[in-house]
Amino acid sequence: MFFTIDPDNGLAIYDQILRQVKFAVASGALQPGQRVPSLQELATTLALNPNTVARAYRELQSEGILEMVRGIGLEISSKAVKRCQQDRDALIRERLRSVLLEARQSQLDDAELREMFDAEMTASKPKSGRK
Amino acid sequence: MFFTIDPDNGLAIYDQILRQVKFAVASGALQPGQRVPSLQELATTLALNPNTVARAYRELQSEGILEMVRGIGLEISSKAVKRCQQDRDALIRERLRSVLLEARQSQLDDAELREMFDAEMTASKPKSGRK
Amino acid sequence: MFFTIDPDNGLAIYDQILRQVKFAVASGALQPGQRVPSLQELATTLALNPNTVARAYRELQSEGILEMVRGIGLEISSKAVKRCQQDRDALIRERLRSVLLEARQSQLDDAELREMFDAEMTASKPKSGRK
Amino acid sequence: MFFTIDPDNGLAIYDQILRQVKFAVASGALQPGQRVPSLQELATTLALNPNTVARAYRELQSEGILEMVRGIGLEISSKAVKRCQQDRDALIRERLRSVLLEARQSQLDDAELREMFDAEMTASKPKSGRK
DNA sequence: GTGGTCTAGACCACC
DNA sequence: GTGGTCTAGACCACG
Numbered sequence: 063m064f065f066t067i068d069p070d071n072g073l074a075i076y077d078q079i080l081r082q083v084k085f086a087v088a089s090g091a092l093q094p095g096q097r098v099p100s101l102q103e104l105a106t107t108l109a110l111n112p113n114t115v116a117r118a119y120r121e122l123q124s125e126g127i128l129e130m131v132r133g134i135g136l137e138i139s140s141k142a143v144k145r146c147q148q149d150r151d152a153l154i155r156e157r158l159r160s161v162l163l164e165a166r167q168s169q170l171d172d173a174e175l176r177e178m179f180d181a182e183m184t185a186s187k188p189k190s191g192r193k
Numbered sequence: 194m195f196f197t198i199d200p201d202n203g204l205a206i207y208d209q210i211l212r213q214v215k216f217a218v219a220s221g222a223l224q225p226g227q228r229v230p231s232l233q234e235l236a237t238t239l240a241l242n243p244n245t246v247a248r249a250y251r252e253l254q255s256e257g258i259l260e261m262v263r264g265i266g267l268e269i270s271s272k273a274v275k276r277c278q279q280d281r282d283a284l285i286r287e288r289l290r291s292v293l294l295e296a297r298q299s300q301l302d303d304a305e306l307r308e309m310f311d312a313e314m315t316a317s318k319p320k321s322g323r324k
Numbered sequence: 325m326f327f328t329i330d331p332d333n334g335l336a337i338y339d340q341i342l343r344q345v346k347f348a349v350a351s352g353a354l355q356p357g358q359r360v361p362s363l364q365e366l367a368t369t370l371a372l373n374p375n376t377v378a379r380a381y382r383e384l385q386s387e388g389i390l391e392m393v394r395g396i397g398l399e400i401s402s403k404a405v406k407r408c409q410q411d412r413d414a415l416i417r418e419r420l421r422s423v424l425l426e427a428r429q430s431q432l433d434d435a436e437l438r439e440m441f442d443a444e445m446t447a448s449k450p451k452s453g454r455k
Numbered sequence: 456m457f458f459t460i461d462p463d464n465g466l467a468i469y470d471q472i473l474r475q476v477k478f479a480v481a482s483g484a485l486q487p488g489q490r491v492p493s494l495q496e497l498a499t500t501l502a503l504n505p506n507t508v509a510r511a512y513r514e515l516q517s518e519g520i521l522e523m524v525r526g527i528g529l530e531i532s533s534k535a536v537k538r539c540q541q542d543r544d545a546l547i548r549e550r551l552r553s554v555l556l557e558a559r560q561s562q563l564d565d566a567e568l569r570e571m572f573d574a575e576m577t578a579s580k581p582k583s584g585r586k
Numbered sequence: 587g588t589g590g591t592c593t594a595g596a597c598c599a600c601c
Numbered sequence: 602g603t604g605g606t607c608t609a610g611a612c613c614a615c616g
Binding site for chain 2: 066072081082085088089091150151154155157158159160161162163164165166167168169170172175176178179182183185186187188
Binding site: 590592 | 610615
């Protein structure tokens with residue numbers, strides 16, 4: 063899998079996994095019916111303790127995103143896509159709102175804020191075509 | 194004071210105080226030489242544990258934003274303004290970058306992201322203008 | 325065979341097979357001397373891992389319910405009936421006791437409990453009687 | 456607290472705690488706003504590892520039964536009572552249904568089943584008045 | 587091989 | 602003091 067974990071993120075590791083699984087489903091990188099890497103596999107790949115991964119997977123199960131198939135492993139549920147797309151939007155919107163709220167309270171003016179946004183947008187733009 | 198604390202913010206309470214003091218200085222709401230509410234006063238006003246307020250003030254002192262004046266209390270230092278304005282920009286930019294990074298990793302496209310940004314910008318716009 | 329397997333039953337699949345064989349013998353649906361479906365047959369019919377069926381059959385052999393007949397397969401032993409009837413009562417009584425115990429500890433009163441019991445009794449009543 | 460844990464219950468320990476908290480709330484033994492024993496307290500009382508208790512509490516939080524108060528601990532939420540009463544009924548009914556279903560499939564007749572039920576009801580009756 | 591559970595113990599943030 | 606998180610490692614049930 064293609065998860066990137068940053069231990070100093072502020073977010074708990076299990077939460078980063080949780081979010082990234084949701085985001086992968088929302089973007090179609092993970093499809094319903096597809097198996098998710100096993101606990102041990104993901105744990106060793108990311109150099110994490112299996113328990114940490116287990117917690118993320120457990121919560122995804124309780125949200126109905128993942129389904130357990132006895133003796134096989136965990137797979138993406140059919141109803142996961144819609145759910146994950148909603149979640150992705152909500153999760154990002156929530157963080158965005160929180161930042162903007164703080165910016166507003168600090169009297170940062172619109173122009174400056176937009177400027178920051180644009181700067182960070184281009185800065186974070188993935189590598190691509192000619193300039 | 195006019196701080197608004199949200200315990201479910203993700204940010205620690207002491208950190209919210211810390212940031213809001215800085216932001217108030219940056220915006221001119223708090224001026225150098227001006228006194229800051231006493232520990233007990235702020236703690237009771239915001240219904241917080243005095244230790245929490247103490248921790249925020251302590252860090253502000255160690256950063257040179259607040260200065261202790263014997264027999265008076267804590268007040269905004271003269272060199273605080275420039276410092277706070279820089280901090281404000283950096284703190285907000287940092288959060289913004291973090292959100293955008295996650296959005297990018299989740300394959301959320303630019304258009305949708307911009308749309309979210311605009312929506313939240315207008316949504317968070319303080320009451321004003323013609324009714 | 326006429327087994328019904330529910331993977332989300334709480335009971336292990338092999339245990340469900342085990343119990344249903346015993347219950348079938350107890351009720352006379354399976355008679356001593358009668359052959360039991362082969363490992364592969366049952367496994368494919370129920371879409372189970374052969375190991376799962378094997379485990380159930382193995383335990384039934386070790387309890388003397390099933391006997392291996394060379395060149396033929398597994399069949400119900402002669403002494404199975406009495407044994408299975410006893411087991412059936414004990415197994416059901418045990419589960420019933422466990423439920424009632426928990427209900428008692430949760431302060432659910434007798435009347436309500438009886439009501440539940442009656443409701444579930446009629447609800448689970450097999451189709452029959454005058455229409 | 457007055458929880459009784461049976462490690463050989465079939466149910467996971469964290470699940471026993473989970474259910475018993477719900478049942479205590481449903482029966483009024485735990486009231487909304489009341490604090491629940493701290494992780495360490497309950498863990499030492501029941502001779503369990505704090506993590507085990509933590510898992511039960513965490514799930515109760517995610518179900519909205521418990522609410523975290525920063526630096527104070529966990530307490531019963533206001534909406535918990537209704538929720539827990541429903542849950543209690545559902546949980547017990549579910550187990551009851553499962554037992555009766557199996558009994559039915561095993562051709563155990565009504566009379567015998569009722570007899571068992573009555574026997575276990577009186578057997579599990581708590582100690583009380585004169586005989 | 588899969589996940590589930592539990593233990594033991596560490597460190598941290600917060601109040 | 603509170604809970605949160607993570608690690609390390611063991612054992613079990615299941616398929």
